[in-house]
Amino acid sequence: MRVFILSVVAAAIVAGGAYVGLQRVQESTADAYTTGSARLDWQEESNFYGREVPPPPGQTN
Structure with a gap:
């Protein structure tokens, strides 16, 4: 035991x-x-859960 x-x-x-x-x-x-030169733009953003973040108002895909 x-x-x-x-x-x-x-x-x-x-x-x-x-x-x-x-x-x-x-x-x-x-x-x-x-950080550095590998910054993502708003089209490639994701939240903490890996889901896509919607674009800012006035922007289209």
Whole structure:
């Protein structure tokens, strides 16, 4: 029974470490493509969920 409890605790620690590591490394598309010369224009914008952002008023596709 001790081995089972230790393995569950170890799995929780590994999962927590992976979660923290991915949060530090991974960038959203909004952050990744808005610096330097790779800027997106309004036609290519997406929100946090990856859905297309509608164009500003007065603009057409």
